[in-house]
Amino acid sequence: MPRVSVGSSSVEAPPGQSVLESLLRAGVWMPSSCNQGTCGTCKVKVLSGSVDHRDSPLETLPAEQRDAGLALACQSHPTCDVEVTPAGPTSARAGEARTHPLRDLTATITGVEDVARDTRRVLLALPEPLAFSAGQYVELEVPRTGERRQFSLANTATEDRVLELHVRLVEGGAATQRWLFADAACGDEVRVTGPLGDFRAPEPEADDGGPMVLLGGGTGLAPLLGIVRTALERHPDREAVLYHGVRHAADLYDRERLVDLENRFAGFRFVPVLSREETRAYRTGYVTDAFLADVSSARGWTGWLCGSPALVESGAAAFKRRRMAPRLIHREKFTAAVPSPTSLTSPLTSTGA
Numbered sequence: 001m002p003r004v005s006v007g008s009s010s011v012e013a014p015p016g017q018s019v020l021e022s023l024l025r026a027g028v029w030m031p032s033s034c035n036q037g038t039c040g041t042c043k044v045k046v047l048s049g050s051v052d053h054r055d056s057p058l059e060t061l062p063a064e065q066r067d068a069g070l071a072l073a074c075q076s077h078p079t080c081d082v083e084v085t086p087a088g089p090t091s092a093r094a095g096e097a098r099t100h101p102l103r104d105l106t107a108t109i110t111g112v113e114d115v116a117r118d119t120r121r122v123l124l125a126l127p128e129p130l131a132f133s134a135g136q137y138v139e140l141e142v143p144r145t146g147e148r149r150q151f152s153l154a155n156t157a158t159e160d161r162v163l164e165l166h167v168r169l170v171e172g173g174a175a176t177q178r179w180l181f182a183d184a185a186c187g188d189e190v191r192v193t194g195p196l197g198d199f200r201a202p203e204p205e206a207d208d209g210g211p212m213v214l215l216g217g218g219t220g221l222a223p224l225l226g227i228v229r230t231a232l233e234r235h236p237d238r239e240a241v242l243y244h245g246v247r248h249a250a251d252l253y254d255r256e257r258l259v260d261l262e263n264r265f266a267g268f269r270f271v272p273v274l275s276r277e278e279t280r281a282y283r284t285g286y287v288t289d290a291f292l293a294d295v296s297s298a299r300g301w302t303g304w305l306c307g308s309p310a311l312v313e314s315g316a317a318a319f320k321r322r323r324m325a326p327r328l329i330h331r332e333k334f335t336a337a338v339p340s341p342t343s344l345t346s347p348l349t350s351t352g353a
Contacts, residue, residue, distance in 0.1 A: 002049075005083040006030065013078045019044065019051065020073035024102040024196070031086050035074050035139070035150065035196055037061075038335050041088070042073040049082030100131040100195050109188045110162065112180070116246075116253035118169040119219060122151075122180060124192060129160040134201040134226035135304075135332070138163065138194030142175045149175035150196070152306070152332070154222040156230045157201075163192070166222040166253075199223060199306065199332035201230045209235030210300055214242040215287045215315045217307025221254065223332060224306055232265045239267040241294070245287035245311065247276040287311070288318040298322035306332040 004013045004022050011026035013019070020042050023030050033041040040060045046069045053066060056075040070087055111123030137152045154164040170176045201207070212231060214224040221244050228242055246252055258270040273283045273290045283290050288311075295301075303324050305315040312333045319329050 002078040003081045004078055005081070006044075006085060013082075017077070018054075018074055019071070019076050019078060019082070019084060021102065022078075023073070024099065027099060027101040029099040030073055031088060031198055032074060033197055033199070033332070034335050036335070037072050037075040039333065040072070041198070043087040044071055044073045044084040045069055045087050046071055047083040047085060049078060049080050051076035051078055051082055100133065100136075102193065102196065103130065105130060105192045106189050107163065107192045109184060109186050109190060112184055112186065115166070117248070117250040119251065119253055120167045120169075120180060121253075122165045122167055122184070124163040124165065124190065126161055126163065126192070130163070130192075130194065131157075131160065132195035133157055134230040135199045135223040136195040136197045137199075137223070138165075138192050139196065140175070141191035141193075142179055143188075143190070145174050147174050148193070152197075152199075152219070152223040153195070154225045156226050156233070164222075166219040168219045197332070199304075199330060201227045204234060207231065207234055209238045210302060211239040211298075212241075212302045212304065213291060213295065213298065213319075214240070214304040215245070215291060215307070215311065216243070216305075217245045217287070217311040218251065220307035220311070220332070220334065222306075224304060225254070225257075227304055228268070229261070232261065232268055236265055237267055240265075241269045241271060241291075243271045243273055243287040243290055245273045245275060245307070247274065249274060249277055249279060249282060252282075286314070288314045291315075292318050292321065295322050298324040300325075302328045302330070304330045307334060309333045309335065 002013045003010050004019050009028045011022055011028060013022040020030055020032055031041050033039045037057050037060055051071050054075050054077055056072045061072050105126055107124035107126050110125045113121045115121050134156050137150050139148045139150050141148055151165040154166055167176060167180050169181050214228055216224045224242060228240055231240060252272050261268050262270055271283060271290055273287045275286055278284055298319060301324055303319040305312045312331050316329050
């Protein structure tokens with residue numbers, strides 16, 4: 001069995017496991033995000049040995065990069081003992097920091113609730129606790145399809161026995177229209193793999209209690225809920241503002257939950273923003289414009305962005321305009337899901353990373 005080495009860590013790579021999966025299952029940190037080969041976050045330099053690139057997209061890993069020894073850790077499989085290092089600026093941490101080991105569990109659906117137009121809350125009870133950080137996501141195996149789909153967790157790390165997912169209906173989607181919005185019912189079992197992703201609340205020792213702003217679009221609210229609740233429980237007096245952008249008032253959800261946070265924590269503010277509906281009850285426009293209008297300087301703040309690529313990119317630009325340090329900007333883009341090569345289903349918009 002080949003081994004994968006990064007930094008001071010070396011792990012076995014069982015057949016069928018990618019470079020990234022082998023490391024994550026052993027609890028070894030590597031930069032990663034989408035786990036589909038589309039974002040390039042997990043790009044590595046192969047220092048020794050060789051890999052099979054499998055289904056690595058040419059758009060993310062062009063031929064010249066492959067020839068230069070680069071690979072996507074989430075797609076490539078070792079063909080022999082291999083040593084890698086991240087190709088990005090985070091290489092110093094790789095192999096040294098530990099993360100929550102990637103695990104497979106069989107969960108039971110215990111709740112399916114419509115919370116907004118085309119949005120459902122799905123609760124999954126686990127047979128045993130799953131260690132994760134607020135903001136991460138899990139993959140679900142879609143019954144009868146062989147497909148896997150990613151969904152962000154709305155939980156804090158202490159809520160480790162029942163996972164909360166926010167799911168948006170996607171027209172024709174195998175995971176949504178044909179399952180979670182169709183015949184999924186309480187008592188059904190579903191295979192869950194997780195945790196995944198680098199979009200996560202900081203470790204307690206790295207959280208100084210400073211001000212933070214969070215911008216989410218649609219079900220991008222889910223991981224932000226876990227992150228902001230974690231942040232406020234750690235530092236009840238901190239300043240935090242969460243902007244939730246949707247198209248219409250009918251798309252808003254969890255208003256009572258967020259108002260409760262406002263009542264419990266004096267420094268927290270929730271701002272819903274509608275982009276396609278004029279109403280006196282809510283702000284209108286885009287969340288980035290609302291942030292720019294409200295905050296004159298974000299120097300020293302941390303920023304958290306989750307939603308479509310357009311929202312994330314415009315949010316990052318808005319944060320920088322208000323003097324936020326780029327290293328303090330955390331991003332989670334919802335990208336198009338990539339069907340497996342044998343699937344006949346069409347790509348979906350994921351409600352997770």
